[in-house]
Amino acid sequence: MFYKIKSVLRPVRQLFPESVQTFFYRMLVRLFQPKLMPALDDYTYTDEHLKFVHILEALNYLRVAGAGGGLPQTYFEFGCHSGRTFSVAVRAAKFLGMSNAEFYAFDSFEGLPETNPEVDGYFKTGTFCTGRTDFVRIVEKKTGLRLDDNHIVQGYYCDSLTPEIQARLPKAGVVHIDVDLYSSTVDVLEFIKPLLVVGAILIFDDWYCFPPGANMGELRAVKEFCEANPSFKLQEWKAYSTFGQSFFVTSLAQKS
Numbered sequence: 189m190f191y192k193i194k195s196v197l198r199p200v201r202q203l204f205p206e207s208v209q210t211f212f213y214r215m216l217v218r219l220f221q222p223k224l225m226p227a228l229d230d231y232t233y234t235d236e237h238l239k240f241v242h243i244l245e246a247l248n249y250l251r252v253a254g255a256g257g258g259l260p261q262t263y264f265e266f267g268c269h270s271g272r273t274f275s276v277a278v279r280a281a282k283f284l285g286m287s288n289a290e291f292y293a294f295d296s297f298e299g300l301p302e303t304n305p306e307v308d309g310y311f312k313t314g315t316f317c318t319g320r321t322d323f324v325r326i327v328e329k330k331t332g333l334r335l336d337d338n339h340i341v342q343g344y345y346c347d348s349l350t351p352e353i354q355a356r357l358p359k360a361g362v363v364h365i366d367v368d369l370y371s372s373t374v375d376v377l378e379f380i381k382p383l384l385v386v387g388a389i390l391i392f393d394d395w396y397c398f399p400p401g402a403n404m405g406e407l408r409a410v411k412e413f414c415e416a417n418p419s420f421k422l423q424e425w426k427a428y429s430t431f432g433q434s435f436f437v438t439s440l441a442q443k444s
Contacts, residue, residue, distance in 0.1 A: 214228065234429055234430050235429060235430065236272070238429045239273060239276075239428065239429045239432075240273075240276045242391070242426070242428050242429070242434065243273060243276045243277050243280060243362075243364070243391075244276070244280040244283075244284075246362045246389050246391065246434070247263070247277060247280040247281050247284060247286065247289070247362065248280070248284055249389065250286070250289075250361045250362060250389075251284050251285075251286055253387060254361065254387070258387065259361050259385065259387050259388070260358055260359040260360065260361040260385065260388075261281070261286050261288050261289040261290065261361055262289070262290045262291075262292070262358050262359065262360055262361045262362070263277045263278075263281070263289065263290070263291045263292070263361065263362045263364070264292045264294065264360050264362070264363045264364065264380070264383075265277065265291070265292070265293055265294065265363075265364040265366070266294045266295070266345070266363070266364065266365050266366065266367050266372075266376045267294075267295060267364075267365065267366035267367040267368065267372075267393070268293045268294070268295040268297075268318070268323055268366075269295070269318045269366075270318055270326070271318065271322075271323050271326035271327050271330065273364060273366065274291065274293055274323075274327055274364075275326065275327050275330035275331050277291060277362070277364070278291055278327065278330075278331040278333050279330070279331050282331070290339070290358065291333070291335070291339060292339050292340075292341065292357065293323070293327075293335065293339065293340050293341070294340075294341045294345070294348070294349070294376075295318075295320075295323070295341075295342065296342065296343055296344045296345075296348075297318065297319050297320040297323060297342055298344075320340065320342055324340070338356075341353055345367070345372050345375035345376060345379070346371075346375055349375055349376070349378075349379040354379060354382065354383065357383055358383075359383055359384070359385050359388075360380060360383045360384055360385070360388055361385075361388055361389070362388070362389045362391065363380055363384075363388065363389070363390050363391070364391045364393070365390060365391065365392050365393065365406065366392075366393035366394065367394075367406070368393075368394050368397075368405070368406075369405070370404060370405050370406070370408050370409050373392075373405070373406045373409035373410070374409045374412070374413070377409060377410065377413045378413075381417070381420075381441050382443065384437050384440060384441075385437070385440070386437060386438060386439065386440060387436065387437065388436070388437045389425065389434060389435070389436060389437075390422065390434065390435045390437065391428055391432065391433075391434045392406045392407075392410070392428070392432055392433050392434070392435075393406075393428065393429075393431065393432045394406050394431055394432065395407055395428075395431060395432050395433035396430075396431045396432070396433065397431050410422075413441075417441035417442070419439055419440065419441055419442045420437075420439060420440060420441040421437075421438045421439035422435040422436065422437060422438065423435060423436045423438045
C-alpha cells in the first residue's frame with residue numbers, strides 16, 4: 189500500500205528535502221498502519237545502515253591496504269540519486285582522516301534512460317531522478333564538501349563517458365555502481381577498464397534484483413565483460429545490503 193502511495197506522491201515529494209520526505213512517510217505509516225512500523229524500521233536498517241557501514245568499510249580498506257600509496261584514495265559513484273551513499277563516502281573518508289581522498293559523481297541527473305524489461309526487469313525509465321543542483325546542495329549540506337565541475341560528470345553514460353573525460357581522471361580505488369540497468373553497466377565497465385588497479389573495490393547495488401539464473405542487469409554486464417576480457421578477475425568480498433555485492437579486482441583487463 190505505502191509503496192503505491194510513495195509512487196503516486198513522487199512528483200510532490202521531490203519538492204522537499206529527503207529528511208522531510210522521510211518524516212512524513214514515517215508519520216503516514218505510524219498513523220494508518222502502526223503495526224508496520226517494525227518492518228519499516230528493519231527496512232531502513234538494511235537499506236541505509238548496512239549500506240553505509242559497507243561504504244565506510246570500503247574506504248577504511250583503502251586507507252589500510254593502500255598505506256604507502258599502494259591504492260588510490262579515490263571514490264567513483266555511478267548513479268548518485270538522492271546523494272545518500274555519495275555523502276556517506278565523503279563523511280567516512282573525513283572520519284578516517286583520509287585528507288587526500290577525492291570523490292567523483294557520474295549521473296544523468298535526469299533519472300534512468302530508456303529501459304528494456306527483458307534485461308532490466310523492475311527498473312523504469314525516468315525514475316531515481318535528483319537534479320544536479322539539488323545533488324550538489326545535498327552533498328554540501330551533509331558533508332561540507334562543495335563539489336566542483338571537475339568532480340561531476342553529467343549525462344547519460346552512452347554520451348558522457350568519453351575518452352576525454354577518461355583521460356583526465358585518476359585511477360579508481362572504490363567504484364560504487366548503482367546504475368540499475370544492463371546497458372548502463374556495460375558503458376560504465378568499458379569506461380573504468382583502464383582506470384582500475386589491482387586491489388580496487390567494485391560495489392554493485394543491484395546485483396541480486398533478478399531470479400537465480402536470470403541473465404539480466406548488472407550481473408549480465410559483468411559476466412559479458414569478463415568473457416570479453418579473460419585476464420580480468422574479480423574476488424567476491426561480501427553482500428552489499430539486500431540486493432548488492434562487492435568485489436576486489438585481482439587482475440586487470442589487458443589494454444586493447
